[in-house]
Structure formats: structure tokens, C-alpha cells
Amino acid sequence: MNSNNQNMETAIHTHSDMHRDDTASKLGMWLFIFTEILLFGGLFIVYSVYRYMNPVAFHLAHEELSITMGLINTIILLISSATVAMSITAIQKGDKRLSLYMVGATILLALVFLINKYFEWGSKFEHGMYPGSDLMDMLSNGDMLFFSLYFFMTGLHGVHIIVGMVLLAVSWFKIKKDAVRSDKYALLENSGLYWHLVDLIWIFLFPLFYLIH
Amino acid sequence: MSKENNHISSYKDHLLVLALLITLTVITVAITSIELNAFNTAAAMLIASCKAAIVLLYFMHLRFDQKIFLIMAFLVIALLVVVIGITFIDYLYR
């Protein structure tokens, strides 16, 4: 009985390796991305409804945000999207070094994005604008909604940036250890997909909060 | 991957796409900085959608992958749009 089981153990292991299904994990990642799209979709609904109900306040409030900051961050994220895409091309071509550089660059850009965000939020905080502050309590209704949404949506986006960075960091180490390589790069590919999602969301957040009026 | 997906995008393609995206970004900033009222929002959202489509098709590889991913992504986004639309049936006609 015991030896029987032992055999089964090994049998599973060889089996599961033989049956590695990269398409399945990619499908899984896509499905997860769909979920994320709907998650932010819910917020977009809230945003558009409140914008519709308070057009003037939203217009005035958006002028408090710095377009330059937003633009810089947008470009940073776009570049990071390109670097992560190139890291995949690199690994597909077997160029481990370049791939490592590209993933590294992506993580670095992500960090710059966060630092930027930190200063952006920081300057708001300095002016006494943060969730729950007295200033925020005194805002008019529309402004309150605008800034609540601003903090909530960019905050949630920031959390996604951090998750993406963790995924990319894991991929980096796996590439380094050759656990991710030219014939087995699903992990990197999926982290890349996730990273593009983060970019995708920002592509909408940027005009919604910084641009349109 | 392996058998099912062996399209490898070139570095050059990625850089081209990046350039396109940055151009579009600059264009939105430019357009929205002039007063166009309602058109403003529409233009910004239109350009954002183009950018999103480019990211989905090229960076996220939907153009080269199995069609099923493209179909799914399209349906999901369509669903979200319909949900927003239906919600607005309430708000627009109150």
C-alpha cells in the first residue's frame, strides 16, 4: 500500500510536468485581467455618474491637479510597458541579459512612477487635503466626490503598481536562475500582461482626472 | 507559446508602438488644453480608447495570439460599456 502510494506521488510529478500548459496559465491571467477591468469598471461608473451630476465642481476641482505631473507619469508608464514587452521579445530570442535589463528597467520605471505619485499626493497632504482631513470635510459636495474618487482610484491603481512590481521582481529572479528561459517564459509573459493592464487603466485615469473639463 | 503562438514581435515594432502612444498622449494634452466644451471629453475618451486598443493589440499581443482571447476581450469591454449605458438610462432621464 505504502509503496503503491509512493509510486503515485512520483507519477503525478512527472505527469504534471509533461502536461505543462502555458496557454492555460495565459488564459487564467487573461480571465483575471477581465476581472480587474470590471473592478475598475465599477469605479468608472461611479466617476461618470458623479461627473454627470456635478459638472461644474468636477471642472473646477480638476484644475487643482498638475497636468505636467500626470503627463510625466503617463509617459513613464508607457515606456515601462514597452520595456516589459521588449523583455519578452528578448527572452523569446534567448537574450537573457537584455531581458534582465528590460525587466529591471520596468521595475525602476514603476518605482519612479510611485515616487512621483508620492510627491503628488504629498503636496495635496501638505495643503491639508487627505482623506478625512478637516479641509476635505469643508469642501463642497462635488469637490468632495472628485477628490474622494481621485484618492481612491489612484490609490487602488498604486496598489496594482506594487503588485505588478512584485510579479516582475519574481520574474527577474526566475530569469536570472534560468527558471524562465526561451522555451518556458509563461511567468514573464503573464507578469507582462498584468503590467500592461496597469498601464491600460492609467491610460483612462489620466484624461479623466487631469485633462477633461 | 510553444506550438500555439510563435509570433515574436521585434524590438523595432515595440519602439514604434511606444512612439505612437506617446504621440497620442501629447495630442490629447494639446487638444484638451484648448476649450472645446463637450467635444473635449469626447476627444479625450476617443484617444484614450485608441491608446487602449493599441496596448491590447500590440503590447498585449492580442493581434497575434489565438483569436479566442481577442473575442473574449472584446466581449468583456462591450459588456462594461453596455452596463455603463444602462446605468445612464436612469441618470439621463431622471
Place this chain on the structure above:
Amino acid sequence: MENNHLPNYLEYRGKRTGLLGWLTTTDHKRIGLLYFYSMMTFFLTGAVLGILMRLELIAPGRQLVDAQTYNAFFTLHGLAMIFLFVIPGVGAVFGNFMLPIMLGAKDVAFPKVNLLSWYLYVLGAIIVLTSQFMGDGPPDTGWTFYAPYSLKTQTNVVAAVFGAFVLGFSSILTGLNFITTMHRMRAPGMGWKRMPMFAWTLYATGWIQLLATPIVGITLLMLAAERLLGIGFFDPAIGGDPILFQHLFWTYSHPAVYIMILPAMGVISEIIPTFSRKPLFGYTALIVSSMAIAFVGYFVWGHHMFTSGMSEGARWVFSFLSFIVAIPSAIKVFNWTATLYKGAINLQTPFWWAMAFIFVFMIGGFSGLVVGSLATDIHVHDTYFVVAHFHYIVFGGTGFAFFAAMHYWWPKIYGRMYNTKIANIGLLIFFTGFNMLYFPMFILGLMGMPRRYYDYLPQFQDGNVISTIGSWIMISGLIIIITNLIRAKKQTGKIVDNPWNGPTLEWSIQSPPTLENFEELPVVTHGPYEFK
């Protein structure tokens, strides 16, 4: 071991044994059972609360508890029943156990994620349950958490909301896992048009789980942020719109009712062919109707808000779509009935459960039409009529299908047969009690008794008394049913591989299945319901 069986998944010993072996398992069958045991615990918690509420309502005035406690009771009852029982429900227990086997696979696509879902489920459940004891007392908002009451009440809403959020995550991961499994793990020859109906309904369910759950997730997160950080979203005092909360809540929670019912319909679609010895009538139509329910069901949420002050146009659209979504359900009922035609009907316990399901599901569904219609819903909205509607269709639909599935697959899961005579008697008592418990609520609702009422006017007492007595009859039935099943699990004896002569793949292997399900990969050459 009897009958030269190979060690089955219950006997199998891996690296870890005992409890730890269960808690670290990635075997879909064991995870299914983990869900089963934890879910039964929560179901019984919710059920006992239901019984207590019925006792309180046996007469006007205070019977057992005060108003605050009663309000906490129906909140926890709703939360436990909806989020901990029927939403994971049939899918997480029987889907996990049977889906890979029905597809001819060894496991789901992501076994570790599957285990993670279970842990998230338990974590979410624990958070919801501890919310009862922490902070300023058990939440008293109802399971719908309507703002602004949920923002105002001093009770521990944040924890409950956060628990529901975690549960949502678990549900999403299950859906993701099942969809991937169906796309990638079907055995050779098992085309989409050869998948059993149960798998198809799980496929439709998976998409709802993926695409609807995040919306409630984010909504609840916003609610929690509003309570914790004081940033405004829904409080009208700062310009928020409470109706928007309702929109977002129901954008999930209506599709969620189809998360509950679709797998249940799948179970019924498995049982009826097996016991009629006939292929499922209109297999393709049933697939289409499942997908249609999932799809159209996404757009009808506003029918919970007919009296909220929504715009006219929205009421029109939502009422219209609510009627449209009834059609696919109608198609299902007709096809089930037609499957019986010229069959060789074998009257076994699971079959009786399926028939009981159709009976109560029809009543629930028809009352759904009454509440879907504008004029009538204005009258019965938020009355006991709605309470009757959803108990008939949630408990009567999903709950009955859950019990039907237990009776159908029990021999497969444990390799033991229960006493069918006792099971039938239990069902009869249960069925009688069920109708006595919930039918009077329709009348009460038409008379105008609002729901979530701790106390009521004397003219409503008769109905309430009948209903409470019904609840006792139902308990008796349920106790008989459950003890009968537990006794079967313990009793030793001959193991039956395929007691019902079921046609689908899970019946082609031994009971209980081995760890790997199939000794060799099955090759499928025909549709799911071919007899001989």
C-alpha cells in the same frame, strides 16, 4: 480492500497525512469536500438563525429577542445563506468534485489556486462571523448593506463588508479555474458539444463570477473606505447618491442569483436523463439558454429598485428585460419535462428531489414574474411576497438541487449507499414543511406585511403561525435527511461504482475515485447522454 479497488482519494496518503493532509491538499475532490463540510457548518448556522427568526415572529410583540438582535439575525442569516451557502454552493462543492472527472481530466487547471479559493472562502467566512462579536456589535443592515443606513449605523459593518469582499475573491478564483479547466483540460474527443450539461452551466456561471463579482467588490470597498476614512461616495450629506450604491450592488447581486441557480439547473439536467434512461431533450437549446441567462441576467439588476425613484425609462427597460430573462428558464423547464417523455423512468431518491426542485422552482419563478412586473412590484416590493419569492427560488431552487446532488453523487463521493426509503420519507416531510413555511408568506406579502419587521400588526398573525409551524416540520425532515446520509457514510458494505447506471464519465470510474480519477486517459467518442 474490497473488490480489488485501487486506493481511493479518501484513503490516499501523500507527504502529509491526517488533518494536515486535507488542509494542504490540491486534489479537487478533497477540496470539494472541504467546501462541503465548511459550507454545511455555515448553512446550519444560517438555518438555526432562520428558525429563531420564525420563533420570534410566531406572535406580535417580543417573543425571544429584542429588535436589535432580530435585525442582526436576519442580516447574518442573509449573509450566511447568500455568501456562504448558495453562491459558492453547488459549484464549489459538486463542481469541484465532479467537473474534472466529467471532462475526463485529472484535476482542475490550477489546483493550488483552487486550494487558495477555499482558504479565502474560510477566511471570508471567519471575518463575517467574527464581525458578530467584535467592535460595536453585529451588523444590522440586512445583507444588502444599503447606504446611507450602512454608513450611519454604529454596528460593525466594515468587518462584514470586508468578509464579503474576501468571499468575492474566492468566488472569482473558482470561476477562473473552472473556465480555464473547460477550455484546456477536456479529454481527447470531448468537444464542447459533448460536455455534460452540468459543466456547461458551470461555464456560464464562471463568466458571471468573473465579470460581476468585482463590481460588488469595489462597491463594498468604497463603502468601507467611506466608513473608515470619511471620504465620500454614497452619503447624500456630501452629495453622494445612495441610489448609485443600489445600482452597483445589484449589478452584481442580480447576476449572483444566476450564479446560484445555474449550477443547480445543471444538477437537475444530469439527474433527469439518468433516471429516464434518455438523452437530455434539447441539449443545444439548454446550452444556449444557460448562456442566455448568464448574459441577459447581467442587465436586469434594476428590478430590485422599482420603488427607489429611478427614472421612468430605467424602470421600463429593467422590467422588460426581467421578463425576457424568464424565457431561458422556461425553456429549461420545458426541456426537462420533455426528457421524461417515452423514457424508462426509474423512481429513485435523486429523481424525486429533481421533481421537487421543478415544483418549487416553478413557484419561485412565477412569483419572480409578479415581482418583475411594474405595477405589481410597486405593491409587493419589500414585503413578505419577495421573501417568499426568494426562499422558493433560492432555497427551493439551489437548496433543493444541492440536496438532489448530495443524493445523486453520495455513492460516488463516499462509495456508500444511503437508505433510500428513509431518504424518501425525509424528502416528503421536508417538502411539506417547506411549502407550509414559505407559501403563507406570499399571502402575507399580498396583504401588505413588509419584510425585515421585528414586530407586526395582529392581522398578520395567522400566516406567521402557519409559517413557523412549517419551519418545525421542515427541521424534522432535514434532520432525517442529514442523519440518513451521515449513517450511509459510516456504514460499511459493498461499494457500488455506478448505482444509477449514470451515463457521464464520473460513473465510468470506481467509487470513490482514485486520486488521479482515471487509470488511463479516457477517449470520448459520443455525446454525454448516450444509453447503450
Place this chain on the structure above:
Amino acid sequence: MYSGASNLVTTTDNAFFLIIGISVIFFVGILATIIWFIIRYNKSKHPVAEQIHGSNTLEIAWTIIPLILVLVMFFYGWSGYSPVRNAPKDAMRIEATARMWSWSFEYPNGIKTDTLYIPVDKPVVLDLISVDVIHSLYIPAFRIKEDMVPGRTNRMWFIGQKPGNYELFCAEYCGLSHSYMFTEVKVLEQDKYDAWLAQRSDTAATAAATADPAVAGRRLIESNGCLACHSSDGTKLVGPSFKGIYDHKQAVVTNGQTREITVNDEYIIRSIYEPDADVVEGFRKGQMVTYKNQLSEDDIKLIIEYLKTIK
């Protein structure tokens, strides 16, 4: 059913009977078919099943027929509901205010009551206002219900067609005493209604002008729903009892600090305008909502006079 209590009863009940009627026909029909099949095609009588896979004709038939039927149902539901939305122009307006957990109705001439009085056969529009959470005004006999959402004004209208008293419930869960948020609609003949109105305006006016301020205060407390939360006999409800409250020493929590105060005029005004500023120990913040827009300082003076009388 068909009591004719309001103009909405007939159309609503028609929709009920149509939907329930069609449903019962289907229910009985399907059930009978199932039973017939179970008996006729039982394994003992019909041991070999015929392997039928389906029939497109049938599928189409049982898609189209129910589709038509539900469209009919939808139409009846819709047309029964349409009048609910279109109030006649000349309707009488009453402002209905809900708060946890009481009702107040303000008539065109400024009178306030906690029971709804309406004249028979006259269209009445209710402006639905809530000051705290969502409530829902529900008159079962009239087949009408609409939520009262804070921050916006919903409307409902109806014609009471039969004199009598009807129940009025709060149908949207609104916290602790939701089930006690109950009052009545009194539908009066026109002449009785006029008489009532005249008498009410009279007493209100005289009470304010001449009578004992404590009586006026008591009336204010009744009509503003204070008694939903405060008893006058010492019973502890949601809020502290009014009995013996004046001049009483009380521990209150202000900004998280407990301190001792004496209940005086200033404190009572503060308690009514900013209830959350000082929270009486042992009670919960956020339950009582400000009465800033409902009660003037003069009103509160009268209330205080009344509070002084209950020792």
C-alpha cells in the same frame, strides 16, 4: 383584492390576476404532464426508453409562446403602473417627511400631523422627504409605495376613493424601530376633511398664541416624532427618557472626553441642533439627526417648557 380603495387598485390587481392566472395554468399544466409521464413511462410499464434527442419545432414553439405571454404580462404591468407616474396638475400637495422612526405630514396651510389625512376622491401628491436614511412610504390598500431617499425628493400620488382608515408602513429597512414606523391614512369625506382642517388650524393657532407653552411643547414633541426614541415615563428607548431630564446632572461624551453637565436650556438647544456634539453616556452617536430645519429656537423654548413639567 379589488377593494377600490384607491385609483390604482384595479389596474394593479388586474396585472396580478393576469400574471398569476397564466402562471397557474402553466404550473398545473406542466405538473400534470410530469405526473402523467411518470406514471405512463415508468420503468415497469415502459422498460426501454426511446432515444429522442430533441425537436427544433418544439424548441421554437416553447420559446415563442412564453415570449408572447411575458410580453402581455409586461404590458399589463407597465400600463397598470403608468398612472402612478402622472399626477394631475391640480392635485393637492402634502409634504411627507420621514425620519428614524416617525412620519410627519405638512399640509399646504402649514399644519403638521403624524397621521395622513386626505379628502376622498381628490388627487393628492406626496413629496417624499427623508432627513436621515432611506425609508419607504407604503400604503398596502392603495397599492402604492415609493422610497424616501435623503438628498432628493421622490413623489407619489393617488386618489383615496373610499373613506376609512388604512395602514401606512415604512417598507425600507431603516434600523432599530423600522417595524414600528407605522401610521395611518385617514380618508375623510370632503366636508369632514374641511372641518378637521379648520379645527386643526384653529387649535394650532390658539395653542401657539394663548395656551400653556408646555401644551404647545408637548404637541411639538408628538408631531416631530421625538417619542419614537424618547419616552416620557422613564423607559429607556433609543434615546434617554425625557422624564426628569431638566436640571438633571448628566455624563456626556464630547469629542471622546467624558464630562459632567447639567441639562439646561443651552444644552438642550445644542442637543437638538447638534445631537452628536454631546453624546449622552450609554447612548449611541449618529442616531438622532439635527432638527435645525424643523424646529426654530422658539419651538425649542416651548419644548423646554414641556420638559420642565415631566418630573
